[in-house]
Amino acid sequence: MKSKLVNLVDLSGKKASIYSIVTEAGKMTFFDQFIAKHKDGFIQDLMNVTRRLRSIGHITGAVETYFKLDEGLEWNDLVCALYDIPDKHLRLYCIRLNDNIIILGNGGPKNVRAWQDDPKLIRAVTEMMHYSKIIRTRLRASSLKISATGLKLEGDLMLTY
Numbered sequence: 056m057k058s059k060l061v062n063l064v065d066l067s068g069k070k071a072s073i074y075s076i077v078t079e080a081g082k083m084t085f086f087d088q089f090i091a092k093h094k095d096g097f098i099q100d101l102m103n104v105t106r107r108l109r110s111i112g113h114i115t116g117a118v119e120t121y122f123k124l125d126e127g128l129e130w131n132d133l134v135c136a137l138y139d140i141p142d143k144h145l146r147l148y149c150i151r152l153n154d155n156i157i158i159l160g161n162g163g164p165k166n167v168r169a170w171q172d173d174p175k176l177i178r179a180v181t182e183m184m185h186y187s188k189i190i191r192t193r194l195r196a197s198s199l200k201i202s203a204t205g206l207k208l209e210g211d212l213m214l215t216y
Contacts, residue, residue, distance in 0.1 A: 060212040068113030075159040086159040
């Protein structure tokens with residue numbers, strides 16, 4: 056299945072670019088699906104996550120302190136979790152390429168000790184691990200590049216699943 060990286064211009068700014076992924080089968084990005092799925096039960100948490108993302112894009116960049124790093128199963132897969140502050144109910148799984156570029160995936164409420172104990176979170180994390188592998192391979196092969204400013208992804212933004 057083909058997928059594409061999409062720059063979320065409303066969240067991106069002078070400090071960081073924020074991307075998400077849309078599949079050819081879907082009409083919404085993974086981040087939009089995350090919002091749609093949880094807007095009824097977690098509206099305040101979603102507002103906190105969105106505020107944090109705007110701050111990342113426009114003020115602070117994607118500094119490590121905002122993320123729970125090493126959420127994937129491989130030490131170098133760059134998969135991490137961004138969660139709402141202060142309550143930490145929701146987990147938004149993403150790929151943090153550096154302080155200037157993050158790629159948002161999906162996620163959900165964490166009601167278990169580890170994401171491996173929840174089928175919905177398992178899917179969100181493994182999906183991001185898969186895309187991370189594709190993106191890292193494409194960056195090494197130079198078919199996808201980080202811009203000279205370090206703020207954008209350039210090249211072919213299509214991904215094959």
